[in-house]
Amino acid sequence: GAVVSQHPSWVICKSGTSVKIECRSLDFQATTMFWYRQFPKQSLMLMATSNEGSKATYEQGVEKDKFLINHASLTLSTLTVTSAHPEDSSFYICSARVGRASSYNSPLHFGNGTRLTVT
Protein backbone atom coordinates (compact mmCIF):
# COMPACT_ATOMS: atom_id res chain seq x y z
CA GLY A 1 0.00 0.00 0.00
CA ALA A 2 0.81 3.72 0.15
CA VAL A 3 1.81 4.10 -3.49
CA VAL A 4 2.59 7.50 -4.94
CA SER A 5 2.59 7.68 -8.71
CA GLN A 6 4.35 10.44 -10.58
CA HIS A 7 3.96 11.21 -14.28
CA PRO A 8 5.78 11.63 -16.55
CA SER A 9 8.96 9.89 -15.47
CA TRP A 10 10.99 12.01 -17.85
CA VAL A 11 10.33 14.93 -20.14
CA ILE A 12 12.35 17.03 -22.54
CA CYS A 13 11.05 20.45 -23.45
CA LYS A 14 12.22 23.55 -25.25
CA SER A 15 13.20 26.69 -23.42
CA GLY A 16 10.21 28.97 -22.86
CA THR A 17 7.58 26.26 -22.76
CA SER A 18 5.68 24.99 -19.72
CA VAL A 19 5.69 21.49 -18.31
CA LYS A 20 3.15 19.88 -15.99
CA ILE A 21 4.07 17.06 -13.61
CA GLU A 22 1.39 15.01 -11.89
CA CYS A 23 1.57 13.35 -8.51
CA ARG A 24 -1.13 10.90 -7.48
CA SER A 25 -1.70 8.94 -4.31
CA LEU A 26 -3.10 5.67 -5.65
CA ASP A 27 -4.47 3.92 -2.59
CA PHE A 28 -4.83 6.62 0.02
CA GLN A 29 -5.96 10.20 0.37
CA ALA A 30 -3.40 12.88 0.92
CA THR A 31 -4.49 16.29 2.13
CA THR A 32 -0.86 17.36 1.94
CA MET A 33 1.75 16.56 -0.66
CA PHE A 34 5.30 17.79 -0.89
CA TRP A 35 7.41 18.72 -3.91
CA TYR A 36 11.17 18.30 -3.84
CA ARG A 37 13.92 19.14 -6.27
CA GLN A 38 17.11 17.15 -6.49
CA PHE A 39 20.24 18.42 -8.17
CA PRO A 40 22.85 15.96 -9.40
CA LYS A 41 24.78 14.38 -6.55
CA GLN A 42 22.99 16.58 -4.04
CA SER A 43 20.27 16.17 -1.53
CA LEU A 44 16.60 16.85 -1.95
CA MET A 45 15.40 20.37 -1.35
CA LEU A 46 11.83 20.97 -0.33
CA MET A 47 10.24 23.37 -2.78
CA ALA A 48 6.71 23.62 -1.52
CA THR A 49 3.94 22.01 0.46
CA SER A 50 0.79 21.38 -1.55
CA ASN A 51 -2.45 21.65 0.42
CA GLU A 52 -5.71 20.25 -0.93
CA GLY A 53 -8.21 23.00 -1.59
CA SER A 54 -5.92 25.86 -0.65
CA LYS A 55 -2.78 27.63 -1.75
CA ALA A 56 0.56 25.93 -1.63
CA THR A 57 3.18 26.97 0.89
CA TYR A 58 6.50 27.72 -0.77
CA GLU A 59 9.94 27.50 0.77
CA GLN A 60 12.10 30.57 0.87
CA GLY A 61 13.75 31.26 -2.45
CA VAL A 62 11.29 29.29 -4.56
CA GLU A 63 9.47 31.37 -7.18
CA LYS A 64 5.73 30.95 -6.81
CA ASP A 65 4.98 32.23 -10.28
CA LYS A 66 7.45 29.88 -11.88
CA PHE A 67 6.52 26.71 -10.05
CA LEU A 68 2.75 26.60 -10.00
CA ILE A 69 1.22 24.02 -7.69
CA ASN A 70 -2.37 22.90 -7.74
CA HIS A 71 -3.91 20.37 -5.37
CA ALA A 72 -7.42 20.01 -6.70
CA SER A 73 -8.34 16.71 -5.08
CA LEU A 74 -7.27 14.47 -2.23
CA THR A 75 -5.33 12.24 -4.60
CA LEU A 76 -3.77 14.62 -7.11
CA SER A 77 -1.27 17.45 -6.97
CA THR A 78 0.34 19.03 -10.01
CA LEU A 79 3.51 21.04 -10.43
CA THR A 80 3.77 23.22 -13.51
CA VAL A 81 7.15 24.64 -14.43
CA THR A 82 6.29 27.77 -16.41
CA SER A 83 8.52 29.30 -19.05
CA ALA A 84 11.14 26.66 -18.42
CA HIS A 85 14.82 27.43 -18.87
CA PRO A 86 17.86 25.13 -18.93
CA GLU A 87 18.62 25.94 -15.29
CA ASP A 88 15.28 24.38 -14.37
CA SER A 89 16.57 21.03 -15.57
CA SER A 90 16.49 18.77 -12.55
CA PHE A 91 14.89 15.76 -10.92
CA TYR A 92 11.54 16.63 -9.33
CA ILE A 93 10.08 14.31 -6.72
CA CYS A 94 6.72 14.44 -5.00
CA SER A 95 5.77 12.79 -1.75
CA ALA A 96 2.79 12.31 0.51
CA ARG A 97 2.15 11.18 4.03
CA VAL A 98 -0.54 8.67 4.90
CA GLY A 99 -2.86 9.98 7.55
CA ARG A 100 -3.04 13.41 9.09
CA ALA A 101 -0.54 15.95 7.89
CA SER A 102 0.63 16.58 11.43
CA SER A 103 1.60 12.95 11.99
CA TYR A 104 5.33 13.56 12.00
CA ASN A 105 6.09 9.95 12.84
CA SER A 106 4.35 8.74 9.72
CA PRO A 107 6.94 8.42 6.97
CA LEU A 108 6.69 10.11 3.63
CA HIS A 109 6.05 7.99 0.56
CA PHE A 110 7.75 9.20 -2.58
CA GLY A 111 6.98 9.07 -6.24
CA ASN A 112 9.61 7.80 -8.63
CA GLY A 113 10.48 11.30 -9.72
CA THR A 114 10.42 13.21 -13.00
CA ARG A 115 13.61 13.98 -14.89
CA LEU A 116 13.11 17.36 -16.60
CA THR A 117 15.53 18.44 -19.30
CA VAL A 118 15.10 21.88 -20.83
CA THR A 119 16.95 22.43 -24.10
Added chain:
Amino acid sequence: GDSVTQMEGPVTLSEEAFLTINCTYTATGYPSLFWYVQYPGEGLQLLLKATKADDKGSNKGFEATYRKETTSFHLEKGSVQVSDSAVYFCALTDRGGGGNKLTFGTGTQLKVEL
Protein backbone atom coordinates in the same frame (compact mmCIF):
# COMPACT_ATOMS: atom_id res chain seq x y z
CA GLY B 1 17.88 25.39 11.93
CA ASP B 2 17.71 21.66 11.53
CA SER B 3 20.45 19.91 9.63
CA VAL B 4 21.69 16.45 8.78
CA THR B 5 25.31 15.59 8.04
CA GLN B 6 26.29 12.39 6.28
CA MET B 7 29.66 10.95 5.37
CA GLU B 8 30.65 11.72 1.81
CA GLY B 9 30.68 9.00 -0.77
CA PRO B 10 30.97 7.11 -2.82
CA VAL B 11 31.54 4.16 -0.55
CA THR B 12 32.79 1.11 -2.44
CA LEU B 13 32.64 -2.29 -0.79
CA SER B 14 33.04 -5.89 -1.77
CA GLU B 15 30.05 -8.15 -1.45
CA GLU B 16 29.54 -9.50 2.09
CA ALA B 17 31.54 -6.64 3.64
CA PHE B 18 30.31 -4.72 6.68
CA LEU B 19 28.71 -1.36 6.02
CA THR B 20 28.56 1.75 8.15
CA ILE B 21 27.26 5.08 6.89
CA ASN B 22 27.58 7.83 9.47
CA CYS B 23 24.82 10.34 10.10
CA THR B 24 24.66 13.11 12.69
CA TYR B 25 22.01 15.73 13.14
CA THR B 26 21.14 19.02 14.78
CA ALA B 27 17.57 19.86 15.65
CA THR B 28 15.85 22.43 17.78
CA GLY B 29 13.25 19.99 19.03
CA TYR B 30 12.95 16.25 19.42
CA PRO B 31 13.18 14.77 15.95
CA SER B 32 12.13 11.54 14.34
CA LEU B 33 14.92 10.02 12.27
CA PHE B 34 14.76 8.17 8.97
CA TRP B 35 16.92 6.44 6.42
CA TYR B 36 15.73 6.52 2.82
CA VAL B 37 17.24 4.64 -0.13
CA GLN B 38 17.21 5.72 -3.75
CA TYR B 39 17.94 3.18 -6.46
CA PRO B 40 19.14 4.45 -9.85
CA GLY B 41 16.43 6.32 -11.74
CA GLU B 42 13.88 5.92 -8.97
CA GLY B 43 12.38 7.96 -6.18
CA LEU B 44 13.12 7.48 -2.52
CA GLN B 45 11.94 4.55 -0.47
CA LEU B 46 11.77 4.47 3.29
CA LEU B 47 14.33 2.00 4.61
CA LEU B 48 13.87 2.38 8.37
CA LYS B 49 12.97 4.87 11.06
CA ALA B 50 13.25 5.63 14.78
CA THR B 51 11.09 8.04 16.71
CA LYS B 52 12.73 8.27 20.12
CA ALA B 53 16.06 7.90 21.84
CA ASP B 54 17.54 4.39 21.93
CA ASP B 55 15.02 3.13 19.37
CA LYS B 56 16.53 0.80 16.79
CA GLY B 57 15.08 0.83 13.30
CA SER B 58 15.71 -2.21 11.14
CA ASN B 59 14.76 -3.50 7.72
CA LYS B 60 16.27 -5.79 5.07
CA GLY B 61 19.33 -6.43 7.26
CA PHE B 62 19.98 -2.72 7.79
CA GLU B 63 19.93 -1.22 11.29
CA ALA B 64 20.27 2.22 12.85
CA THR B 65 19.99 3.27 16.49
CA TYR B 66 18.76 6.69 17.60
CA ARG B 67 21.56 8.03 19.82
CA LYS B 68 20.44 11.24 21.48
CA GLU B 69 23.66 11.68 23.47
CA THR B 70 25.76 11.74 20.31
CA THR B 71 23.00 13.08 18.02
CA SER B 72 23.68 10.25 15.62
CA PHE B 73 21.77 7.70 13.56
CA HIS B 74 24.42 5.61 11.82
CA LEU B 75 23.30 3.04 9.27
CA GLU B 76 24.84 -0.46 9.45
CA LYS B 77 24.56 -3.75 7.64
CA GLY B 78 26.54 -6.83 8.44
CA SER B 79 26.89 -8.22 4.92
CA VAL B 80 26.12 -6.09 1.87
CA GLN B 81 24.99 -7.39 -1.49
CA VAL B 82 25.40 -6.01 -4.99
CA SER B 83 21.67 -5.23 -4.94
CA ASP B 84 22.28 -2.79 -2.06
CA SER B 85 24.07 -0.42 -4.43
CA ALA B 86 22.12 2.83 -4.18
CA VAL B 87 22.17 6.27 -2.62
CA TYR B 88 21.25 6.41 1.06
CA PHE B 89 19.76 9.50 2.66
CA CYS B 90 19.54 10.23 6.36
CA ALA B 91 16.65 12.54 7.25
CA LEU B 92 14.72 14.00 10.14
CA THR B 93 11.44 15.63 10.93
CA ASP B 94 11.33 17.89 13.92
CA ARG B 95 8.27 17.88 16.14
CA GLY B 96 9.03 21.42 17.12
CA GLY B 97 8.89 22.47 13.50
CA GLY B 98 5.42 21.02 13.01
CA GLY B 99 6.63 17.71 11.73
CA ASN B 100 5.84 18.23 8.09
CA LYS B 101 9.22 19.27 6.82
CA LEU B 102 11.69 16.50 6.11
CA THR B 103 15.32 17.64 6.24
CA PHE B 104 17.71 15.47 4.27
CA GLY B 105 21.41 14.88 4.36
CA THR B 106 23.31 15.11 1.10
CA GLY B 107 23.16 11.36 0.51
CA THR B 108 25.87 8.71 0.43
CA GLN B 109 26.33 6.60 -2.66
CA LEU B 110 27.10 2.96 -1.99
CA LYS B 111 28.66 0.73 -4.62
CA VAL B 112 28.94 -2.96 -3.90
CA GLU B 113 31.16 -5.06 -6.16
CA LEU B 114 31.53 -8.78 -6.58
